[in-house]
Amino acid sequence: MRAFLQDLRYAARTLRRSPGFAAVAIATLALGIGANTAIFSVVRGVLLRPLPYRDADRLVVVWEDLLREGNHPFSVDAPNFVDLKARCRSFSDAAAQMGAGQSLTGGGAAPEALYGARVTGNFFPLLGARPALGRTILPADQQDGRGRTVAVLGHGLWKRRFGASADIIGRTIQLDDVAYTVVGVMPEGFDSPAQWKAPNRAADVWTPLDLPRAWNSRGVAVLQVVARLAPGASLASANAEVAAFARSLGREYPKTNENIGLHAVPLKRQLFGNVGAALWIVSGAVGLVLLVACANIAHLLLVRASSRTREVAIRLALGATRARIISTLLAEGFLLAAAGAALAWAAVSVTTSALVAAAPAEIPRLAEVRPDGSVLVFALAIALFAGLASALLPAIRGSRIAPEPSLRGEGVASGRASGRLRAALVVSQVALALLLFSGAALLVRTFEHLRRFDIGFDAARVLTARLPLPKSLYETDQQKLAFFDQLFERLEATPGVAAAGGTTRFPLDPGYGVGSIFFEGRGAAAETAPVVGVRVVGGRYFDALRIPIRSGRDFRREDRPDSVPAAVVNASMARRFWPGESPVGKRISIGFPPETWRTVVGVSGDVSHDGIDAAPLPEVYIPLAQSPESGLNLVVRGRRGPVPPSVLSAAIASIDRNLPLIEVRPMEARVSDALSQPRFLLEAFGAFAALSLLLAALALFALVSHDAARRRREIGIRMTLGAGSGAILRLFLSRAATLVSIGVALGLAGALALGRVLAPALHGTRPTDPAALASAEGLLAAVALAAAAWPAHRATRSDPLDALRRD
DSSP: OHHHHHHHHHHHHHHHTOHHHHHHHHHHHHHHHHHHHHHHHHHIIIIISOOSSTTGGGEEEEEEEEGGGTOEEEOEEHHHHHHHHHHOTTEEEEEEEEEEEEEEEOTTSOOEEEEEEEEOTTHHHHHTOOOSEEOOOOGGGGSTTGGGTEEEEOHHHHHHHHTTOGGGTTOEEEETTEEEEEEEEOOTTOOOOOSSSOTTOOOOEEEEOOTTTSSOSTTOEEEEEEEEEOTTOOHHHHHHHHHHHHHHHHHHSHHHHTTEEEEEEEHHHHHHTTHHHHHHHHHHHHHHHHHHHHHHHHHHHHHHHHTTHHHHHHHHHTTOOHHHHHHHHHHHHHHHHHHHHHHHHHTHHHHHHHHHHHSOTTSTTGGGOOOOHHHHHHHHHHHHHHHHHHHHHHHHHHHOOOHHHHHTTOOHHHHHHHHHHHHHHHHHHHHHHHHHHHHHHHHHHHHHHHHHSOOSSOOTTEEEEEEEOOTTTOOSHHHHHHHHHHHHHHHHTSTTEEEEEEESSOTTOOOOOEEEEEETTTOOOGGGOOEEEEEEEEESHHHHHTOOEEEEOOOOTTOOTTSOOEEEEEHHHHHHHSTTSOOTTOEEEESSSOOOOEEEEEEEOOOOOSOTTOOOOOEEEEEGGGSOOSEEEEEEEESSSOOOHHHHHHHHHTTOTTOOOEEEEEHHHHHHHHTHHHHHHHHHHHHHHHHHHHHHHHHHHHHHHHHHHHTHHHHHHHHHTTOOHHHHHHHHHHHHHHHHHHHHHHHHHHHHHHHHHHGGGOSSOOTTOHHHHHHHHHHHHHHHHHHHHHHHHHHHTSOHHHHHHHO
16 A cells, blocks of 8 residues: 555555646546546436336326227226225235416415425325325325315425425415415425326325315326235236236226236336436446546557657666556546546536536436435546546556667657557547447437427417316306406407417326217217327417317307317328318217217318427317316416516416416426437437547547657658658558548448437437438548648648758
8 A cells, every 4th residue: 555655645645747648637527537427427316316206116197098099008997996906916006196287375475386296095105105294195085075175385485485394284274265274294205106297296285185075087187096015916917817807807898908908017117117228328327428538548548658769668677566657547447537536526516507407397306316425436436447448548558668679769669569559549439439429320310300390380489377266165167258258358458469369278288188089970989989189279279389280170159068068189190080071060978978069160280289299189179168077277378488487477367366387487498308308318429429429539530640740760761762741641541541440341331230228219200310320420530630631731841851860
């Protein structure tokens, strides 16, 4: 240990004599170590940190499937949940929750829209969740109508609205103007494993779900079911049992369950979806950058070692062992890596914050990402790896010199071996850079495809918001309809507003409102009826989003409760169910039994509801006046610019000042969010590819510069014998071109493999897209050869006589 400390002190003195080299090396390693530390901080905070539930790896989410519509997952109806809980032995317990947007009023403060959930009495015990104060929902709270009297608060709501008051237990709060008694507060960091709220917005309040009194019809799928695997049960055995259970329900209740399947998904996979894959892909890209940085430093250390052969030879001649020489040279690498790690750690909060800001908003737990002790340990481990990877080969190479020939200036063979090793490092850097650049090129093609994709509506100058109506105040259809009629009239009477409307589901918004469709005169049974998307729209929804009406007409003010029931179908539905003819004038019924027959009055263009480039499903639009809802997603188009949120708030407050808005955002922001994951991958790959290309170019620049200096006498002789500057230039560029070609060939093989890894993230682009790969190869080769051309050009400007005199 004492000897290694001596080596460190000696290395520090040596590096102080070469401040330019030390600064470049430390900055290069700081970039590689800092990028890896920042992405690890995000990966740990999002993926590796345990979920806040007991034995979370034993928790699953159970979904129903529409078997005849491609196994599309959706919520579970209450009777199916009760039967599953009682009959499926693969689960030790199962609980249900249902999203419930509520308005908190009273207390002299402005009304606040909450993300709430109604949950069964075993919900919290199943998750292993304990309250910070009071108690959680109990099974008894679901009975005898008591489900409307108690509430458990989320930690965030408790702090911001009630000042973290310890006497909150037993106090009464107003939710949708109904009195609830607060019985508990959940600890910080706890959240519902839910799909019904905005990303990274914790649930605010939980109230009991009274199953016997509400939502108790088969076919009314509203529950999200969380279950715990029984001891000894596996995911595979549980899925086999629930599939058999679903078939038995189909035989017992053919009208509602014959085409309904069931499947279980691990909770972690459900929460993170393909987000985990995206983060691991970015982590891999950052790891490649670190390898490029290490290869770059190794190349610089080899160049540095070649100028220190006489120093090493003297030390060997004086009795130093090769192991001590290796230790001394390794000490330089570790010092550089330690300094790079210190610089990276000093900026880790900034780099992590920048990465979090660039990450898609739908990534869960982003708000909880922060560097901590484990991230520091990771940074130290990465620094140790970087120091070893950068310095080991140069140290071994530098120790393998013969003292006597080196002291006599005869180290040619050693120099050639070192040159071959430096060339190999340059080739590896070019190959790794091409790997990253090809990934970036594929993602550029994907992003351009998504950006140009026709989403079916115009998002410019449109303001959006969610507006729930309290059921306690707006109980009847007449009350709901009267409110929205007034709202749309007041908005469209406002200067600067071109059109206003609402829908039960925004475009590009996850969700699946469906219904069985029946056609007059075609006589289909409920169990074989096709399932289509169903949207209720109000006001001038189609005008507000500029969704074209291809044939027929839009809804009109005359489409009222007492008029002929109307419907608009989208183009995909028209093509599927009325091929070669117009559906306008045809009659359809939604739901079972087919009672209300609606006349198709128009055909709209297709709209992207399930994703930017997701194939549109058959969809039916129903006028709000004929199917009043307890809340709408509002869309308001401005005439010459975006509508200020204050205009929307004022219009609502003029009717009911106790109604809060949720998620007031421009529609363009929602479209941007739909592109956030491909944009994040593109930006990350692009930045890392650019960095790796810069490092590879610097390595090639250093290689040619060193070769030109080492071959100065040869250049002088060639020029004295009549070689022109073009010949000298070709001498160096041909070698650089050879190295770049080998690196490109190796990188292309890796790029083909990377394309398969990126395939799930590619849209409208093949993993082997020739245009993307060719552009990556061309750009990298051009930059690399340009980096080699400058030192090669300088070599042609040297004075041959001066070169001969020096040597």
